[in-house]
Amino acid sequence: MPETVLVGRGLTKRYRMGEVDVQALRGVDIELFDGELMVLLGVSGSGKSTLLNILGGLDTCTSGSFGYRGIDLSGADEDELTTYRRHHVGFVFQFYNLIPSLTARENVALVTEISDDPMDPAEALALVGLEERLDHFPAQLSGGEQQRVAVARAVAKRPDVLLCDEPTGALDFTTGVRVLSVLERVNRELGTTTAIITHNAPIAAMAHRVITLGDGKITSVDAHPHRTPVEELRW
């Protein structure tokens, strides 16, 4: 049985959005195992982004607990969460969130400069197939390329966990497949525990495990002994 990397117990989250009270999570128990590629599936508004944000230390839960490799982080303060993100977690967002004023290489360097054992930015960009686009600014890259820079930025610090929030949400099919295969390659070659959020059910076929979320609760957990190669995914 692989080691548990991330664990959440009884996680709830309530927040106000303008005048609306949103109950995003209603008591979620979840684990993420070492080296696995997990897909978190759910329709929009099901609470998957909130869950990922809490697990990644980007947001705090209203109640419940979560921990990383046996360390309880539910009561962690801002500095501890910053350290956790800095050394252990890599993020990929739906809208890439690159710094527009920095080139591809510099966007990656932003992270490698504050990491303990990072890859060379060029190496990380080569890993995502962008060795030719090192000195391009985000505005000079296509959406898929930008997202691959974001992946390179996330993996360059050799994180334990890679958390991806709708990484293909803003991309067309071909580009989306390209990004997913990069993520699959990182998971396979570097052994980085990876969680991918998507509302796109066919993508789930590439995962070791699929957790489905609905209305703030986990509705099913399915293991895939036989994963579909990324190139064969269709949506």
Added chain:
Amino acid sequence: MSALDRKLGRDLWRLKGQVATIALVLACGMMALIMLRSTWQSLLAARDAYYTSYRFADVFARLERAPDRVAARLEAIPGVARVYPRVVEDIMVPLEDEPDPVTGRIITIPDDGVPPLNGLYLRAGRLPEPGAADEVVVLEQFATAHHLLPGAKLPAVVDGRLHRMTIVGIALSPEYVLAISGGAAVADNRMFVVLWMLRSTIAPAYRMVGAFDDVAIALEPGASMPAVLEAVDRELARYGGHHAVARERQVSNFALTMELSILENLAVVIPAIFLAVAAFLVNVVLSRLVFLERTQIAVLKAVGFSNRRVARHYLVLVALVVVIAAVLGVALGVLSGRWMTNLYSDFYRFPTRVFQVAPQVVALALGIGLVSATVGALGAVFRVARMPPAQAMRPPAPLDYRRTLVERLGLGRVIGPSGMMIVRELQRRPVRTAMSTLGIAMGVGIFIMGRFSYDSFDHLFDEQFTREHEEDMTVTLSRSHDGRSLGELAHIPGVSLAEPMRIVPVRFHGGARWRDGVVFGLPDHSALRHLFDHETVPIVLPERGLVMTDKLAAVLGLGIGDPVEVEVLEGDWSTRTLSIAALIHEPFGMQAYARTDWLSAALGEEPRVSSVLLRIDRDRLPGVRARLKNLPAVIGVSSTQSIIDRYRAQTGEAMLVITLILTFSAAAIATGVVYNNARISLSMRSRDLASLRVLGFTRREISTVLLGELGVHVTVGIPLGLVLGTWWARMFAMDTEAIRFPLHISMHTYAVAAAIALASGVASALLVRRRLDHLDLVEVLKSSE
């Protein structure tokens, strides 16, 4: 260089428009501080050094005539360190290139050429040689104004006889830092000259051999000034001694000190207002700017940067803005300070170049700039840094717009959906609306504050002063003239009216309070001199009693009907109790008026004439002037116009500099506020605006939505600024004993202030409109924010 540093550099470049406008406003504040404070400090330091090195006296006294041995008695007074007895006589200098006679003052120096007090700084030439008659050293201000060099000749009427003096030296004196004679209200480099002569050569002409009629005294450290003044008065009483005055009341020093204190006030108030406006603007702009960066801040935090590191990143950005502002502000401050000090140096003469910038002033300007900018940005940085990154990355929750008052009043249909968006935006963000409006108002206000002194001067001279003074010329007669002078003047061809005026130097006492001033004796129903109360209602001189300026009455704590003790400072030095019959309002000086006949009777003296007011046919003016120069009884001539011209020359240029700087700053502030607001609104709302374009709105329509809001800010900001400016100006309206500076702001100034704000608004709107026209609809809608 780290990637974050590179981001900093590129952000700075991307935001160059905003950075430049903020830096400019901040630079204006720093410039004002450095300029005014350095000028003040430089003049102060120059004055103090000059007074010390050239042994400026502590006490001055005039008297009729005392033998030299009295000087030794003065020296024996406890606290007196040194006594400099001298002969000081006012003369007439009929200079050929000057239509009016120049007022001259001869001051004797010892035969060794070195005055023990009030030392001369010889700028050119040499001191007079013993035995050489008619050699003089003249005051530099006068020599410069008339391009006189050593070797030039100078005509002078000494004791009724015309002499041709030879200028051998040109000098400065701490006693005449400002070229001002006791009688004049303003300095005059052209029309007043001091001539220093060896005592042995000039004393015989005034029958002053072995005697003196003026004395300067230096005190020992710690001596009691009141005790010395009293003792000096006692000693000199029997020699016709006037009240001895302390250095503070010495004419040149008094004027210099007053100017310095005005400058000191300006150096506090103007930079304070400026830097407050700058801090406010920086706060508004930077906090919005940082807020727009919330997504990037969230990303930095998501990848593991700490709050402190993120905060530091943005504070460095702010610091760089301050550095840019500082380079500009210090450079402009030093330049304008030097310029201003040079202007002052034309009138206030010191032996050395005086301008210096103290490092502390620069540090102070930098510090205040840094603090105001940092405080401005800090709040926003921490607000964003405190946000959980996930929240910061989400677009801000839709704001809860409500039905506005306009809609409830049923005006919604009138203004249409675009108008409604503007109205709701304004109502939804009341703080931003208030801040922007206030920012524009401050720009407008600063302009008015800068222009008001100009307007007030114009008003003072063009209306008030000319309303009171209808004479074309005032002729001052020597003390020893005989009674025929009035007739002589009246008969000069071209003089259509000559009115005698008696001027009595007095000390007014009101209880324990006293002030030195003069009483003007005027004929009944004077046609040339008019008196008005503070509501410009004409006051006719009553048959009996004094008509006193309201300021003097207020200082003495007296009112209409009150008795006032009047101590005459000449002749028999008697003290009379007179009554105050009416109060008037005048812009200058501390004086009272009375009918000459009543005044003579009240003072128990024969009617005398000190000055004559003349009305002259304009085309015969040159002839009259030429005649006046040849009358031995005349020691000075002044015209209303020349007083106005001199005052303009003395204060006008410095005022022009300040006005220019304030105008420039006002435009910078107005542009800073409007342009930055427009840019930030554009960034914040580009998505909404692009959506509107996608829905089929024209460019013009979406411009209306964005710029309409700014239009409202400008429209409300302008009238608010007019009120604010008037209020600030009120703080500067001077009400001193020497001058009552009225608060007067012309319609022209109000109009220009409004126009500057409007023009800045339109220019900013056009710049933003250009961006709006190039809004990339697809890109804006595709991106997450």
